[in-house]
Amino acid sequence: MSSLAPDIQTMPTPLERPKHHYLNHNKSIASWLFTLDHKRIGLLYMVTVLAAFAIGGIFAILLRTELWAPGPLFSADKTKAWNLYNHFFTLHGAVMVFMFIIPAVPAILGNFVLPIMLGAKDVAFPRLNLLSFYIYVIGSCFLAYNLLSGVLYVIVGHPVLWGGYGLDTGWTFYTPYSTTASDSGVLLATLGAFILGFSSILTGLNFIATVHMLRPKGMTWFRMPLFIWATYATALIQVLATPVLAITLLLLVAERALRVGIFDPTIGGDPVLYQHFFWFYSHPAVYIMILPAFGVISELITTHSRRHIFGYHFIALSSIAIALLGFLVWGHHMFTSGQSPLANAIFSLITFSIAIPSAVKVFNWVATLWGSSIHLRTPMLYALFFIGLFTIGGLTGLHLGTLSTDIHLHDTYFVVAHFHYVMVGSMLFAFIGAIYHWFPKIFGRMCNDRVGQIGAVITFVGFNMTFLIQFVAGAEGMPRRYATYPDAFQIYHQISTIGAYIISLGMFITLYNWVVGLFWGPIAPANPWGGNTLEWHTASPPPYDNFSVSPEVGDPYEMQIWEPDPNGNGWVKNPEKAAAAAAASHGHGHGGAH
Amino acid sequence: MATTASDTHGHDPSPGHDAHDHAKVGHGDGHGHEAHPAHLAHHFDTPEQQFGTSKLGMWTFLATEVLMFGGLFVAYSVLRHNNPEVFLWAHKALDWKWGAIDTAILLASSYTMAWGVRAAQLNQRGLLMFMLALTFAGGLGFMGIKAIEYEAKWRHHLFPGKLNVLNVEYKGQNFKAPLTAEQIANQKEHTIDYVDSHDKPAGGEHTMPAKQESGNGESSTHGDSSAEVHTPPVAHDAPPVIASVHAELIGTPVIDPHEGTANAAKIKPPVTIPGGVKLDALEPHQGGHAIVTYGMLHTPDQKKINAFFSIYFMMTGLHGFHVLVGMGVMVWLFIRATRGEFHSEYYTPVDLGGLYWHLVDLIWIFLFPLLYLIH
């Protein structure tokens, strides 16, 4: 640690709250907008990504409202009502996927937590990091502007804002509808998604370089916390898959603007080729969404249950396995597209093989709980809910991976329910739990635990009410993306809609809790949960260079060296236990493998 | 203190998307190599670590480039696999000689680039600047030839996709926006070149030119053989070409590119030759953009005619864009080299710029046989 610039060495011990930390060492606006500090960039992401989440959520509520009963609701004119609904679900999907789910955990928590966990002072390419944030902002502006102004366009009947034609193709941009039939602003929306892709690529590139090159002495691969393993696997996908999205959207733009016909069947193109292109990115993208959640859950469970993670190596390597296998299963989105039976069989088989590493993770989490000492705080509650919801989401994936049943279930509400359990039920719950978990580290203040638990329970109930019933609706044959539906399905939709409102209630409670905690919460100790990953070895909030004293790298889950602070101020290290653990872990090099 | 070399490396991997960032780097780096060199970022310990990180980042970026072009190669494979005949003859609109020259130029520029890196490593500043200049010139020459080729395509309206003059869907019916006035003007003007596409046996369902004099070529009688859609009004006063139609490509009536579209109704008599090799004899000397009429194709293939031109323009276009970016990088490196910022202890930007340039070269190495040398 000799080379550490001692400019902010103002605190005697590393755990005491520093006078000058990354939040206040420079308060000017410019120091935030042009910061190269990974922690501040993480916060910038948090603001924008949560805004995107709000937009997507509002339109989720709107489209559930339209579905309360068959027939048009928002407009007497059917054509207008259907168009409005189509714009709603497209907006909801595109915003949630491209602007919220994909960047949420990697860009916010990955940026903030990963370098600290790793013991590094920053990510490998700080300026690239800031750049990718601004690329994200620009792309989001394109996308959000087009989609939102498009809603006005549908309501008023002519474009109100310049170029604001919205998007009604669904977030998948399937050709030839998106290239020849749709009269919405496909170009602008595609451009937005295209730009967002580069932000994702640069973030992933940054994390790969960071994990490879910035590990301090003693931080061997198998001493890395599981969150880093998961984020690293995610970065691999981002780097290897997102470029294909770029070229896909490029071809889409060329096809719509210049009439290049690569996907146009009337002139020798092939619309199913587009689906190959799109899903070659978008299925791995599903793992971009869920893998970081896996990492978060591993941290949350082991920290709040005070027990060393069970089967460290299996969880770590299953992340990599999922990331790589995830590239070979895209065809299971195309079982009914006329894809050849051979391709279908291959894709189906590989799809099942992915289920195993996913199951291994779940089993190891449950095994970690055994004999543990569980503090059922809000983050832990979210982690437990995650296990439940991901189990449902994963198991219903079997119905869709099986060829025969998928033919029946494809493009029905069964699929909708399935991927909401995986994307929302799992990823969103992990995300909120992670924010609660690292809230003290990020802002140096605590949230109200009771309110947090209430919010968690309400969200959980509302979520299951919304989507569990949709499995039934889908199995009964309710197709997705329907603005209206046969009366027989009405009961399902009404239950769903009520559930959606309950979810939003839970969201408001959570938001309220965060705002209160942010401004009026009690001051947080350096280590409120007794975690042993490196971010708990520094003050909260951390100083500008993350560590005032070089952290001793050991087994990240050796939590016994932390004991409750007698004067109730979080958890403090027990020196002799720490020494013993250090000796032990030096004994055999990789701390993870106990 | 944070505007350091690591950042120049950091953004260097993405020349395409952060041009504005290039501006910053000018002042980013100090000279010398003392205990804690000025170009060493605060979060690195040693120049080696920082150098290695930059290389790792660059190679990762190159991997993304490979996958991005990989998508185009997938499209190429599928389209060619679905329409082999189309690719087989449509590529004759290109001249392999130009392609070969392109390849040689790019290889040479790669050679000079590698030499430039060596010069930087050996503190040969003047040589480095010279090599960078040569590399830039190579890119310039490459783009010049591309310009010649594109210009000829443009002259013959061999556009990608639905705008391609050979395309039966030429009118762009399937699109919301009706054609603009000049598009309609264009198609009136240069569909003349292709009157010969009518009285061929394969095109049985095509209507006779006489039909088109009445009306304005819109009325459809039976079937929707969209061929008559672009049958020119003046078709009847153009001498019909007797194109010998085979399943194989034998006999290619050719329009001399010198004529342009002005009076292209003068059409050379069909040349019948066995085998593909001598087909190149059809190509005029300069540019060699022999426009082969598609009368020789099976009727279903005629509808797919743009499959080749679309992929050709997308691939060469995207590659050309990368060459342009690479030339920009060369200029930037040259400027920094004139300031003497590179030396044996610090030449990372040269190295990374070189890696990028070599990748562009690599992609062309594959594009050349796939586009120009189809047999």
Next chain:
Amino acid sequence: MIMQQMFSILGANHQGFFMPKQASSIAPQVDGMMWYINIVSIIFAVLIFGFTAYYAWRYRASRNPIPEPPGHNNVLEVVWSIIPAFLLLLMFGFGFKTFMDMSVQPQAGITIQVLSRQWQWNFRYTHPDTGQSFIYDKLILPKDVPVQFVMESSDVIHSLFIPTMRMKKDVVPGRFNKMWVLPTLASEANPFKATSPEEDAAAWKRAFDVYCTEYCGTSHSEMITKALVLEEDEFKDALRIASDPFKDRTLVEVGQELYVSSGCKTCHSIDGTPGTGPSWKDLYGRTGKFVDGSSYVADDAYIHESIWDPHAHLVMGFGPVMQSYKGQLDDKRISAIIEYMKTISSHAPAVTPNAPEETTTPTVAPTPAAQH
């Protein structure tokens, strides 16, 4: 084999509980697999939920302050990887087998051509007696006879979905996707034996649903029709009736029906409100302007051209959205539509109930430009 029996037991007809009624030969196989997966899923879910909840209570910090030492157990890891793997292999194997049964048609049967467009299904049948092909907008299937669908789309991707038959296939433009079913369950009522319109409507209501499941634009959710399964002899009679809409009906009635069954109504209103296309109210006989500025008179020739070659002349204010109906609406049907238009147009001459010369409309419409 034991698995086979298990599937057949699981696949027994549940009369629409959780899955729709079974109306095709492969439905039991699909349901068997469905319930096999359901049961496996429920077992695993219950185990995982149970352990999670129990541990969360049993090992709460207040009761178990000192956690167990770190644990890892490779045997356990292997076990809980192998067991699911085995169950998954069964799912894949039998799922693939059923999928092949879905894909490969055992013996020859009849072929029905599926024509899809935004946002209307149409089906081309072969007349049992004359062998002539004709088009009907609803699906009529013979019981216990394999039916092959050859599907084509004239615009974007659609997807034909018959829940009760567990069959679904995308209709991709530029491709001719095939799918086959062997209907095993006859519909409850036969509308072709209906004596009154109400009876007819009620009978169709009880037929099986047919959906479009690939998002295809504005009225995607209205791209719904019915599938009627009849005993073979009834099936033939039904085809005979369906093949000739003109039988003892006036052109106007037929036109009015075609207005709905051919999907005109999704874009053309009859009350004057402009939709995706011009309203038909007062359309016939009026004069208007094309996008290129030239004016037209909406006479038979113009309407005929607009139906067969919609993009030839675009009316001012409307885009080239409509696809040609050539091959779907013949001259007679078009003239019926024209007759119907006349009844709702104030510019039209007195309606002629059934004018034979209408049926010989010149196929080449002299363009308005030529007329003026």
Next chain:
Amino acid sequence: MAHQVSNSEAHEKQHHHAVPLWLLTVVFIALLLLTGATVWVTRLDGNQVNVPSFNILMALLIAFVKAVLVCLIFMHLRWDSPFNTVIIICSLLFVSLFIAFTIIDSSMYKSTLTPPSGFTPSEQIAGDGAAPAH
């Protein structure tokens, strides 16, 4: 901060390594010759026009050799940290997987691109074809 462990030694080695000029020149000439070879091999026996397999495979093989030369020598991969090689090989691997799966599919659905035998697509059925007999 502490010294980075795994890779730095590798860098020490290759940091100042300059590729000898003769090697660069040899590679350059080899590349030019291979280009000529590509042209030559693709123009062999041009009569078999329908199946482009032979020529295209040869051409791609040569192109691959050229690519390897450029990577190893011009791009210093031979002296570089091995992980960079892993990265680029990974990317090529995924591209080839992408192509392979897609081609497997398209080779099998190619039959559906044309109407099945004894079947006329509706666009070829003239309007009167659909009329019932009267």
